Amino acid sequence: MLISEGLAEFTAKVEYGALPREVVRLAKERILDTLGAAVAGEADWELKEPFLNACRGMGTGDCAVLGSGKREFPAARAAMINATFAHAAELDDGHKNAGCHAGAVVVPAALTMGWALGASGAEILTAVVLGYEVVYRVVAGMTPHQIRKGFHPSGNCDTFGAMAAAGRLMGLSAGQIANGLGFAGLSAAGLMEATVSGQQSKCVQVGNAAYNGIAAALYAREGMAGTVTVFEGKSGFFQAQSQDVDTGAVCRGLGEQYHIGDTYSKLYPTCRHSQPAIEGVLDLMEEYGFGYREVEAVRVGTHQVAMDLTGRITLPESASEAKFSLAYGVALALSQGGVGIGHLGPKYRQDPVVRELAGRVHVEVDPEVQALYPARRGARVQVGLKDGRVFQKELYDLKGSPENPIGWKELEQKFTVNLKGSRFESSTRRLAEQIAGFETLERIDGLMGLLCQ
Structure with a gap:
């Protein structure tokens, strides 16, 4: 079985009820942490207005974005904007050793698509878990060669996570998700040069992973054939962006071990x-x-x-x-x-x-x-x-790392600090409470309504 097929079968079939409670808890923490980072990014990023103006020239739709109640963007573009904000302040989470920030893309993609599709909290949590799982299984074997070759892990690998999260929420079949992962690999992009020249705009390439991942899911939904050999092919993702990848490890233990626990939380707005x-x-x-x-x-x-x-x-x-x-x-x-x-x-x-x-x-x-x-x-x-x-x-083991973790209380404190002084400050407690009980929400209209105002 090809890697895309193995990841796709898992993504299409795993049910919320089969997720370990610890994994669900971690997914809610990732939502809380990412939304706090996104609020800070939306308020702090000096290029926000020119970026939004540029996005307005790329098409119109009926989705609102963080900090604005105006429904003016297509869903994929709205997710891209929210993901860009989530990475802008350098407060978003990351993989413990692969230099990849999954939350900044997976969470906005899942929330934006879940809101647009009327999904429940449990359905969105499942999509978040699956998005992280796909990203981490792809990126873990590529370090450190991916960075050494000049590719930005988040801009590239997060595209697969956005595709998996969106495809799951859209109800795609395993075959469609495999094609979608193929499309995601073809459109994955991002260079480490952005950390040297153009730091102000680095977050855009991370946000773009959300757009490309959702676009890949839409192509697959329409029956378009993707490159299912995208990972292990002789000219595929692993060969182009890394070397000596253990391809057998990518799908090994799917459903038995979840890797969302390999996430660190940042306590400072720096690299x-x-x-x-x-x-x-x-x-x-x-x-x-x-x-x-x-x-x-x-x-x-x-x-x-x-x-x-x-x-x-x-x-x-x-x-x-x-x-x-x-x-x-x-x-x-x-x-x-x-x-x-x-x-x-x-x-x-x-x-x-x-x-x-x-x-x-x-x-x-x-x-x-x-x-x-x-x-x-x-x-x-x-x-x-x-x-x-x-x-x-x-x-080595920073506060917030998997080896030195912080819990909900500390993450809520960080969330509160990130919202302080923003237009969302008065909604801090309500937002945290809704995220804490995310699995009970029939829809997320209330949560997103608070964020998009």
């Missing part, structure tokens, strides 16, 4: 690769009680991918660059005691204390940290004080 250093500095400050005025220098040893993505920018010139500056994140941790959305703005980027501290941060590749990548992604942080004392911490 995940900078966060071990940020959290390491915060931990050292708490443990040893020193302040930023005492710091002489900070050395961060990390792996090559983290160096390439976050070690090149010391003094960011925009909020988008700030999210990809490890030195700036460490400077904020030292001087502000944390990193939040508000710290990415010009007030802090131009602060002489923050800039001076960022200049004291030296980032380099540590051979021992590199040797553990990609199975473990972390950093060794060394803080030297002016009195000669030196403190060091090596950190």
